Amino acid sequence: MNNEELQSLISRISLESFQKPFMHQAYFNPRLRSTGGRYLLQSHNIEINPKAYELYGINEVEGIVRHELCHYHLHLEGKGYQHRDKDFRELLKKVGAPRFCSALQTPKTSRKKQRRLLTYTCVKCQQIYVRKIRMNVEKYCCSKCLGRLKLVE
Numbered sequence: 001m002n003n004e005e006l007q008s009l010i011s012r013i014s015l016e017s018f019q020k021p022f023m024h025q026a027y028f029n030p031r032l033r034s035t036g037g038r039y040l041l042q043s044h045n046i047e048i049n050p051k052a053y054e055l056y057g058i059n060e061v062e063g064i065v066r067h068e069l070c071h072y073h074l075h076l077e078g079k080g081y082q083h084r085d086k087d088f089r090e091l092l093k094k095v096g097a098p099r100f101c102s103a104l105q106t107p108k109t110s111r112k113k114q115r116r117l118l119t120y121t122c123v124k125c126q127q128i129y130v131r132k133i134r135m136n137v138e139k140y141c142c143s144k145c146l147g148r149l150k151l152v153e
Helices: 004-017 052-056 060-078 087-097
Strands: 026-028 036-040 046-048 118-122 127-133 149-152
Touching: 004 060, 036 060, 046 052, 046 060, 052 060, 060 087, 060 118
Parallel strands: 026 046
Antiparallel strands: 036 046, 118 127, 118 149
16 A cells, blocks of 8 residues: 555545545655554644554554544544543544554564673683673683683584
């Protein structure tokens, strides 16, 4: 799906669900990370996260579009368009729009880079040292016997 198809989808949903035209721009914004879409108050444009379409398909995007169109139409009418407003919550129920989109980010623990542990041993007494950061074996020695250290792979 490209931006032109998204624009026509939003125009069609606006006419079908709200009986009002969508008169501004709609486009995919790949910089969006944790949100499915957003309505821009100054320009009245709607941005959609392309990851929502890639992960969940057209049905998820249609739900996000309905949600953002609720913000759009209420804002233009001068009514309460924020999530906490009664007008917004009632319009969401009326058009069948979701309050939240499905999770778009992977959990932070799985995204975090796994750090490799380095093991050093003393050449004389076989004392073991486990470190996260590489160390200069020419500069440091064993704390037990002052022997040379060697990196174990």
